[in-house]
Amino acid sequence: MKVHQIRFPVPGTHAAASSARRDLVAAIRAWGTLLPPELLDAAELVASELITNAVRHAGADGPISAGAHLGTGGLRIEVIDTNSEIPEAGLPGTAAEAGRGLFLVAALADRHGFDPLPSGKRxxxxxxxxxALSSAETHPM
Structure with missing residues (x-):
């Protein structure tokens, strides 16, 4: 399987978060892989949550970047920001409109986490x- 990778900056605005999610998912789909639609849908929701959280909690603090890596082991989505606060899943009230993002990430991804960095976190x-899944280039339909 061919290895694919993308990383790009995300301005710290809510409009940019939405655009970054679309760009990241479009890039993953454009790699021409034979990934199941449900995995791509889950990756899109996870990318949206991670990018939105970075913009919401670190948008004013400095640069944000989003990226993905696809290789033989799977698909990894990463968001890096300059806020050093550790993300924690809370228990939002039933009427709360936010606070469920990390629960969604945990439910959809096989693994998830964060890595502290000298100037923020990943x-x-x-x-x-x-x-058995491989690139369309290797096994055309």
């Missing part, structure tokens, strides 16, 4: 897939 989520 939040990531990984999706595994069968070794």
């Amino acid at each position: 939040c990531w989520a990984e999706f595994e897939f069968s070794a």
Whole structure:
């Protein structure tokens, strides 16, 4: 399987978060992989949550970047920001309109977490897939 990777800056605005999610998912889909639609849908929602959280909590603090890596082991989505606060899943009230993002990430991804960095943190989520899945370039339909 061919390895693919993308990373790009995300301005710290809510409009930019929406655009970044669309750009990231479009890039993953454009790689021409034979990933199941449900995995791509889950990756889109996870990317949206990670990017939105970075913009909401770190948008004013400095640069944000979003990226994805697809290799033989699976798909990894990462968002890096300059806010050093550790993300925590809270228990939002039933009427709360926010606060469920990390629960969604945990439910959809095979693994997720964060890595402290010298100037912020990296939040990531990984999706595994069968070794039988490969690029469309290798196994055309």
